[in-house]
Amino acid sequence: EDLLKRNEELARKNRDLLDKNKITAVDVMGSIGSGKTSLIKNLLFRLRTKYRIGVIAGDLTTTIDAERIKEEEVEVIQVNTGKECHLDANLIRRALKEFDLGNLDFLFIENVGNLICPAEFPLGSHKRMVVVSVSEGPWMVTKHPYIFSEADLVVINKIDLAQAMGVSVKSIGEDVHRIRPGLKTVPTNCLTGEGIEEIIKVLFLESPKNA
Amino acid sequence: EDLLKRNEELARKNRDLLDKNKITAVDVMGSIGSGKTSLIKNLLFRLRTKYRIGVIAGDLTTTIDAERIKEEEVEVIQVNTGKECHLDANLIRRALKEFDLGNLDFLFIENVGNLICPAEFPLGSHKRMVVVSVSEGPWMVTKHPYIFSEADLVVINKIDLAQAMGVSVKSIGEDVHRIRPGLKTVPTNCLTGEGIEEIIKVLFLESPKNA
Numbered sequence: 001e002d003l004l005k006r007n008e009e010l011a012r013k014n015r016d017l018l019d020k021n022k023i024t025a026v027d028v029m030g031s032i033g034s035g036k037t038s039l040i041k042n043l044l045f046r047l048r049t050k051y052r053i054g055v056i057a058g059d060l061t062t063t064i065d066a067e068r069i070k071e072e073e074v075e076v077i078q079v080n081t082g083k084e085c086h087l088d089a090n091l092i093r094r095a096l097k098e099f100d101l102g103n104l105d106f107l108f109i110e111n112v113g114n115l116i117c118p119a120e121f122p123l124g125s126h127k128r129m130v131v132v133s134v135s136e137g138p139w140m141v142t143k144h145p146y147i148f149s150e151a152d153l154v155v156i157n158k159i160d161l162a163q164a165m166g167v168s169v170k171s172i173g174e175d176v177h178r179i180r181p182g183l184k185t186v187p188t189n190c191l192t193g194e195g196i197e198e199i200i201k202v203l204f205l206e207s208p209k210n211a
Numbered sequence: 212e213d214l215l216k217r218n219e220e221l222a223r224k225n226r227d228l229l230d231k232n233k234i235t236a237v238d239v240m241g242s243i244g245s246g247k248t249s250l251i252k253n254l255l256f257r258l259r260t261k262y263r264i265g266v267i268a269g270d271l272t273t274t275i276d277a278e279r280i281k282e283e284e285v286e287v288i289q290v291n292t293g294k295e296c297h298l299d300a301n302l303i304r305r306a307l308k309e310f311d312l313g314n315l316d317f318l319f320i321e322n323v324g325n326l327i328c329p330a331e332f333p334l335g336s337h338k339r340m341v342v343v344s345v346s347e348g349p350w351m352v353t354k355h356p357y358i359f360s361e362a363d364l365v366v367i368n369k370i371d372l373a374q375a376m377g378v379s380v381k382s383i384g385e386d387v388h389r390i391r392p393g394l395k396t397v398p399t400n401c402l403t404g405e406g407i408e409e410i411i412k413v414l415f416l417e418s419p420k421n422a
């Protein structure tokens with residue numbers, strides 16, 4: 001429909017602008033409280049001494065996530081969507097104006113906590129990841145197939161809680177592969193950093209091109 | 212806007228139909244995997260021998276929740292919303308036709324897992340509850356204020372994980388009261404049934420009127 005088409009056009013413009021400035025952008029989607037901010041903080045901790053990184057944090061309201069990410073000493077822009085349940089390419093287009101794009105290597109975008117609508121609104125990023133957590137239970141992948149069709153990587157977080165939840169990390173991965181055979185899944189614990197190296201590798205966040 | 216106005220009209224019609232048949236309807240909202248289905252199953256287990264109860268289960272796709280709820284031996288209708296991220300009064304209006312309304316005392320409606328959009332789409336229920344879980348972290352109430360403005364009760368579930376998460380159930384309750392002073396909050400563990408009696412009391416699910 002018209003809104004989606006318009007969003008795709010703006011997403012393409014964002015992508016062109018990022019490419020012109022040689023910035024790799026990653027759209028981090030996932031359920032409410034699945035660990036998106038914690039994951040981004042882990043990635044920043046690991047990468048920021050080598051690369052120049054900016055972050056756009058999206059939420060309905062508050063600056064809670066931007067404040068937490070600022071603890072990693074990178075430039076963060078908080079975008080508040082009001083009542084909109086997903087970021088869109090227009091909000092990103094405006095946020096990009098706040099950065100000195102010539103001086104960035106990476107841009108992480110934290111999407112609004114929502115496993116449904118962000119799937120339909122590409123932002124112009126190079127990679128899209130979906131973060132789910134084992135505390136949501138064993139069925140959340142199967143119940144939300146569309147967002148996994150859009151992903152380049154699925155992070156299965158909070159593996160430390162798998163036993164208490166009676167949830168199998170392996171079968172969540174199998175549910176992902178039933179929707180997208182070959183889609184990379186990485187189990188993580190964002191409290192300890194387990195799995196972060198694998199994510200960096202899978203997303204090619206460190207490669208000669210980006211060095 | 213027009214869509215919301217139309218939804219409110221249909222919600223009123225649903226409410227009139229329920230009142231005409233002396234059915235008390237409860238809209239169960241909450242984040243993905245917070246425990247809505249588990250909570251409904253607990254309520255059914257406790258109430259179904261005394262009352263005639265029907266359930267409408269809402270999800271994008273699959274019949275997973277309806278199948279689980281059927282284990283409680285009540286009539287369940289699964290509504291699939293397609294890509295829509297919330298139930299609406301029109302879907303409920305159609306689902307109501309599937310029940311023998313003259314033979315129901317209670318109707319539980321499980322909304323789509325989403326802490327944002329269901330707030331704007333009343334269904335015509337008598338009560339609306341929001342189920343969050345401690346595994347989403349300490350900020351999820353503050354970040355999603357609008358849905359709590361619509362609630363008659365907030366359930367804080369998975370209290371058994373509070374320690375592992377380093378989350379305080381008490382401060383989640385305080386966050387709710389900052390938005391809505393006096394809004395009832397009930398901590399629960401849906402694996403053990405802790406808190407279920409309190410919910411039944413708060414929602415007046417057992418009272419002379421409903422006996």
Ligand SMILES: Nc1nc2c(ncn2[C@@H]2O[C@H](COP(=O)(O)OP(=O)(O)OP(=O)(O)O)[C@@H](O)[C@H]2O)c(=O)[nH]1
Binds near residue numbers: 033158191192347
């Ligand atoms: N046990 C455990 N808790 C975690 C893990 N990762 C994150 N958390 C906790 O989960 C809660 C939510 O983490 P966030 O990083 O805020 O999640 P989010 O996806 O950014 O949340 P929203 O942006 O609000 O949707 C916090 O209390 C984190 O400390 C993990 O691997 N294990």
Ligand SMILES: Nc1nc2c(ncn2[C@@H]2O[C@H](COP(=O)(O)OP(=O)(O)OP(=O)(O)O)[C@@H](O)[C@H]2O)c(=O)[nH]1
Binds near residue numbers: 372400401
């Ligand atoms: N540890 C713990 N797990 C719980 C509790 N309540 C529910 N669960 C588990 O949490 C997971 C999700 O529960 P559901 O009842 O399916 O949650 P839901 O809100 O209906 O999920 P969706 O409808 O998919 O949004 C399941 O694995 C449940 O067994 C609880 O109090 N403690």
Ligand SMILES: [Mg+2]
Binds near residue numbers: 037038110
């Ligand atoms: Mg966050």
Ligand SMILES: [Mg+2]
Binds near residue numbers: 248249276
């Ligand atoms: Mg459910």
Ligand SMILES: [Zn+2]
Binds near residue numbers: 085086116117328
């Ligand atoms: Zn939405």
Ligand SMILES: [Zn+2]
Binds near residue numbers: 085296327
């Ligand atoms: Zn929505």
